[in-house]
Amino acid sequence: MGAPPRDIWWSQRARASGYASEAELRGAFGFPDYRLNQIYRAAAKELADGIDSITVLPTVLRRRLAHALPFTTLAARHEAVSADGQTTKVLFGLAGGQEIEAVLMRHRNGRTTACISSQAGCALKCDFCATGQSGFRRNLTALEIFDQALALARRARTRGEPLTNIVFMGMGEPFLNYDAVMDAVALLNDPKGFGLGARHITISTAGVVPGIRRLCSEGIQVNLAVSLHAPDDLLRTKLMPINKRWPIASLMEAVREYVAATRRKVFYEYLMLDGCNDRPADARQLADLLGGPLHHVNLIPYNATDAAYVRSDEAVVRRFQEILRERGVPVTVRQTMGADIAAACGQLRVDRASAAGAVARSS
Numbered sequence: 001m002g003a004p005p006r007d008i009w010w011s012q013r014a015r016a017s018g019y020a021s022e023a024e025l026r027g028a029f030g031f032p033d034y035r036l037n038q039i040y041r042a043a044a045k046e047l048a049d050g051i052d053s054i055t056v057l058p059t060v061l062r063r064r065l066a067h068a069l070p071f072t073t074l075a076a077r078h079e080a081v082s083a084d085g086q087t088t089k090v091l092f093g094l095a096g097g098q099e100i101e102a103v104l105m106r107h108r109n110g111r112t113t114a115c116i117s118s119q120a121g122c123a124l125k126c127d128f129c130a131t132g133q134s135g136f137r138r139n140l141t142a143l144e145i146f147d148q149a150l151a152l153a154r155r156a157r158t159r160g161e162p163l164t165n166i167v168f169m170g171m172g173e174p175f176l177n178y179d180a181v182m183d184a185v186a187l188l189n190d191p192k193g194f195g196l197g198a199r200h201i202t203i204s205t206a207g208v209v210p211g212i213r214r215l216c217s218e219g220i221q222v223n224l225a226v227s228l229h230a231p232d233d234l235l236r237t238k239l240m241p242i243n244k245r246w247p248i249a250s251l252m253e254a255v256r257e258y259v260a261a262t263r264r265k266v267f268y269e270y271l272m273l274d275g276c277n278d279r280p281a282d283a284r285q286l287a288d289l290l291g292g293p294l295h296h297v298n299l300i301p302y303n304a305t306d307a308a309y310v311r312s313d314e315a316v317v318r319r320f321q322e323i324l325r326e327r328g329v330p331v332t333v334r335q336t337m338g339a340d341i342a343a344a345c346g347q348l349r350v351d352r353a354s355a356a357g358a359v360a361r362s363s
């Protein structure tokens with residue numbers, strides 16, 4: 001295990017505020033150790049949006065810290081709400097000028113999910129995904145990842161809906177920013193802080209095998225989702241170039257080890273692309289691939305991007321689902337949300353147009 005979450009938060013908060021360390025910041029303002037707990041708790045658990053609203057702190061300290069210790073690494077630049085009001089997409093600016101997006105979804109079943117980014121851009125260039133098209137910018141820090149959850153949790157709270165789930169399905173490949181993602185998970189998970197149970201957190205990977213192996217050894221209960229999207233190497237490599245590096249056999253072996261080590265169910269994501277990977281033969285091949293216990297397939301309706309793919313017909317998706325079911329594979333079809341504001345899976349992409357129309361606002 002790494003440092004306690006409180007210390008991760010403080011050291012990153014201090015650095016983001018221009019101090020070399022938490023000790024240097026504390027030295028500069030001369031407050032005792034217990035203030036560290038108070039401030040961390042207020043930010044991470046009570047979702048305070050700044051020092052000013054932490055009324056347990058003396059006014060003088062609040063005033064002095066207000067400018068020295070901003071409570072977010074993110075500047076909300078633009079916000080879009082879907083026509084049905086269930087999905088909110090927020091464009092955030094980062095220090096250094098990069099931009100990321102995160103999405104808040106209110107599901108019909110009462111859950112409220114935050115879909116957050118782990119990298120600005122993505123290096124993997126999956127053929128169907130909008131994020132990969134603009135390339136990789138940089139890794140996010142644990143605090144930048146955590147601050148997305150806080151910003152969305154505050155928005156959910158104003159509607160009286162606590163955040164119930166977090167998915168790493170925004171921009172980027174979480175396992176190519178492994179340490180920061182795990183620190184962010186520790187922050188999200190901390191009972192003294194944000195307090196979201198690990199079982200309510202899902203990390204989605206395009207198939208970075210060493211990341212899956214490392215996760216086996218963490219002893220944490222987060223959910224693992226694997227973006228499979230094709231049942232054979234030829235097709236998968238065409239859709240996801242990462243398959244050259246870690247072909248399906250090595251991916252499935254790592255997943256089997258993960259299941260054996262954790263006894264946790266693995267979720268497979270399978271995009272339904274018209275005439276590409278949605279034939280009955282693909283379903284049968286997929287079922288053969290998934291032999292063994294503890295798995296669940298999510299069929300994902302493709303969301304339009306600039307790429308030359310088309311969503312499969314509903315009847316084709318149903319048939320695909322039936323074939324998997326007949327072969328004993330637990331399978332559901334993912335509900336698409338936020339397509340009208342380009343907030344659906346794989347549509348997150350920061351382009352010049354959205355950045356130019358941005359309105360400066362704090363998160």
Ligand code: SAH
Pocket residue numbers: 126128129130168169170171172173174204205206207225226227269271300301302303304305344345346347
């Ligand atoms: N890099 C990680 C997480 C980010 S993508 C991963 O690959 O899993 C989250 C999910 O959205 C992945 O399953 C991805 O394949 C899927 N996705 C990408 N583009 C999509 C699109 N246009 N429509 C629907 N899902 C898409």
